[in-house]
Amino acid sequence: MPDSKTRKKTLVRFNVQGVKWAMLVDGKYGTPKSYGTATKIALEPDSSVKKIFGDGKRIASIINDKGKTSTLSTNNINDDFEVDMGRKMLLKKGIASIKQQKLPVFALYFETCGLDENNDMPLAKTWVYGVTSSTAPSESFDQNTDDINESTFDTALEIAGTELKDASGAVVKDPKTGRDVMVWQLTATPDDEGFETFGGAVVMPVTDETATDTGV
Numbered sequence: 001m002p003d004s005k006t007r008k009k010t011l012v013r014f015n016v017q018g019v020k021w022a023m024l025v026d027g028k029y030g031t032p033k034s035y036g037t038a039t040k041i042a043l044e045p046d047s048s049v050k051k052i053f054g055d056g057k058r059i060a061s062i063i064n065d066k067g068k069t070s071t072l073s074t075n076n077i078n079d080d081f082e083v084d085m086g087r088k089m090l091l092k093k094g095i096a097s098i099k100q101q102k103l104p105v106f107a108l109y110f111e112t113c114g115l116d117e118n119n120d121m122p123l124a125k126t127w128v129y130g131v132t133s134s135t136a137p138s139e140s141f142d143q144n145t146d147d148i149n150e151s152t153f154d155t156a157l158e159i160a161g162t163e164l165k166d167a168s169g170a171v172v173k174d175p176k177t178g179r180d181v182m183v184w185q186l187t188a189t190p191d192d193e194g195f196e197t198f199g200g201a202v203v204m205p206v207t208d209e210t211a212t213d214t215g216v
């Protein structure tokens with residue numbers, strides 16, 4: 001893998017495509033499933049800073065990084081995803097929306113396009129870890145003009161991340177704090193080893209920067 005200092009600089013990032021999800025079962029991520037066409041994905045940091053004052057001045061600032069929140073916007077609702085989330089059930093006479101009574105964990109995959117400093121347009125592939133979806137997407141359909149009114153469905157997500165591990169599988173600790181190093185997402189570009197197969201299975205982050213498709 002090229003040294004990180006030699007990676008091409010991305011000037012512009014655009015589009016979202018190829019969304020998939022993979023369920024976490026018994027500590028392992030399963031086979032990714034295709035969600036369908038996406039129109040937007042927003043990833044927002046879920047963090048805050050606690051400012052502590054003494055003697056009339058700020059003496060400390062403590063960061064509280066809880067992960068990320070996200071909104072996935074799509075052209076349609078994927079019934080298979082809703083079944084996995086425990087919000088729908090297949091019946092003989094159709095598919096039923098049911099009361100959600102579980103909060104399963106999954107990994108989310110998506111791709112974005114970019115323009116780099118060489119005027120090339122490389123693809124970026126991203127896995128997001130420890131994702132949950134606590135509410136079903138809202139549904140709204142209307143026809144109030146002479147043209148077709150396209151509907152967009154927004155699914156709210158929360159991202160808890162996963163522990164960074166070393167090549168032996170041990171959780172990496174921050175050398176100064178002694179706390180687990182958490183990874184929210186991992187993005188690969190054509191400069192990275194294993195890029196071609198990056199979306200075929202959940203790729204877990206490891207400290208030696210060698211991508212492994214173990215799903216654990």
